[in-house]
Structure formats: structure tokens, C-alpha cells
Amino acid sequence: LEQDFLLPMAGTQTLFVFETGDFWCQIKTPGMAVMCSELYMQRYRYVDPTLLASTGGKLSPRIEGNVVVHPSASVHPTAKLGPNVCVGAGVTIGRGVRVAHSIVLAGTTIRDHACVLFSILGWNAMVGEWVRVEGIRTTYKTTIGEPPNDKPDAASVGGGGVRDVTILGTAVVCMPEVIVRNCIVLPRKTLTQSCHNQVLL
Numbered sequence: 074l075e076q077d078f079l080l081p082m083a084g085t086q087t088l089f090v091f092e093t094g095d096f097w098c099q100i101k102t103p104g105m106a107v108m109c110s111e112l113y114m115q116r117y118r119y120v121d122p123t124l125l126a127s128t129g130g131k132l133s134p135r136i137e138g139n140v141v142v143h144p145s146a147s148v149h150p151t152a153k154l155g156p157n158v159c160v161g162a163g164v165t166i167g168r169g170v171r172v173a174h175s176i177v178l179a180g181t182t183i184r185d186h187a188c189v190l191f192s193i194l195g196w197n198a199m200v201g202e203w204v205r206v207e208g209i210r211t212t213y214k215t216t217i218g219e220p221p222n223d224k225p226d227a228a229s230v231g232g233g234g235v236r237d238v239t240i241l242g243t244a245v246v247c248m249p250e251v252i253v254r255n256c257i258v259l260p261r262k263t264l265t266q267s268c269h270n271q272v273l274l
Contacts, residue, residue, distance in 0.1 A: 103257075104208065104238035106193060110176055111157040114139035126154070134166070143179075167202075174210075175238075184249070192239040195260065200241075201249035208238035209255045 082088035096112050098105070117124045118139055126142040128135060134148045138156025142148060146164040154160070154172050161179035166172065169186040180197040183189060187200045191208030200206060239253055242260035247253060252267040259274055 103193070103240055107157070107174060107176060107191065107208075107238050110159050111139070111174070114141060114157060114159070117141070137173075149185075161196075192241070194241050195243040195245060197244045198241045199244075199246045201247050201251065203250045204247045205252045205254075206239050206241065206247065207254055 079088060096116065098109050098112055100106070100109060114125065124141060126136050126140040132150045134150055134152040134154055136155050137153065140155040140158045140160075142154070142158075142160040143162040143164065145162045146160045146166070148154065148160070148164075148166040149168045149170065151168050152166050152170040152172070154166075157174045158172050159176045160166070160172075161177060161181070163180045164177050165182045166177075167183060167185040167187070170183050170188070172183070172189045173191075175189050175192045175194065177183070177189070177194045178196045178198075181194045181199070183194075183200045184202045184204070186202055187204045187206070189200065189206045191210055192206045194200065194206070237255050239255055240257045241247070241253070242258055242262070244261045245258050246263040248263065248265045251264050252269070253264060254267075254269045256268050256270065257272045258264065259272075262273055264273070
């Protein structure tokens with residue numbers, strides 16, 4: 074982009090700038106969607122906090138940080154969501170589930186005691202019992218004025234950063250007790266064994 078378009082345009086004085094007072098993020102990889110989602114939720118916190126989920130009583134899931142849950146989603150009271158989680162329409166989240174830094178698209182089911190970190194779960198995906206789906210966190214600054222985290226740790230769910238997220242395509246099924254780490258899984262695959270650092274066609 075910079076070499077092919079911006080430099081020639083600047084040389085012919087056909088390049089213009091629009092200054093925005095809002096946040097902006099360049100998206101270079103699919104995993105950047107998680108970081109952009111975090112930026113939107115940070116904005117919701119200041120513009121309209123009612124858009125964010127909250128722990129609304131005894132029988133609601135534990136909410137940590139910025140979380141958006143569609144009203145039609147079903148989340149078990151023992152689940153823990155956040156920080157930086159978006160849950161789409163018709164999603165079912167089971168008992169004892171942990172979700173952080175992830176986007177869960179419509180129709181997805183996450184069964185009991187599964188753990189989803191730094192991931193994007195596609196429409197109608199199914200994550201079985203005791204499954205672990207996680208991407209790898211790397212250091213990057215996600216909040217304006219916030220210093221970058223200098224201690225990357227794939228097991229940690231705190232801090233921000235650009236991630237090599239795990240992406241499950243539409244209708245992917247993860248069978249119980251499978252670990253999926255730093256993978257891209259194309260639609261309609263059934264995972265019966267653990268996989269790491271792969272693109273599964």
C-alpha cells in the first residue's frame with residue numbers, strides 16, 4: 074500500500090488526509106478483528122455503557138472487563154466472560170465455561186467447562202466439554218496512552234495485544250477434551266484430536 078499507492082500519490086499531490094478524533098486501527102490479519110473488537114468495547118464503556126454486559130444479580134455469569142452479550146444468548150450462571158468478549162445471537166455457553174479476548178459468532182455452542190482464549194468462533198461452531206481453544210498473545214499497544222505489555226504469555230488472559238488468534242470457521246465441531254492452539258480451521262471440519270500451529274483445510 075505504502076510503496077504502490079501512497080508514495081506515487083504524494084508525488085503527484087493527489088494524496089489527502091482526513092484527521093479523525095476517533096480511534097483507528099489498521100487490520101492486516103484476520104486476528105486483528107479481536108483487537109478491533111476490544112477497541113469498540115473500550116469506546117462503549119465511555120459512550121454508552123448500557124451496551125456492555127454486567128453481572129446483574131445472583132443468577133448471572135461472572136463478567137470481567139468489557140463484554141457484549143446478545144440478549145438472545147444463553148449463558149450459564151457459573152460461566153466467566155471477559156475481558157474483551159463479544160457473544161452473538163443464539164449462542165449457548167455451558168456450565169463453568171471461561172471465555173476471554175474472543176469473538177463468539179451467532180449460533181455457536183460452547184459446552185461445559187470449555188476454555189476459549191484469544192479466538193474467533195465462527196457461526197454455528199460447537200466446542201465440546203473440557204475443550205481448550207486458544208490463540209497466542211503477543212505484545213502490542215491496544216489503548217491509546219497505555220504502555221505495551223512487555224511480558225507475553227500465551228496462558229495469560231490479561232493485557233492487550235495483537236494476537237495470532239485461533240479461528241474456527243462456520244460449523245466447526247471440536248470433540249470433547251481436544252486442545253486447539255493457534256490454528257485456523259476452515260468451515261465444517263470435525264476435530265477429534267488436538268492440533269497446534271496449523272491451518273486445517
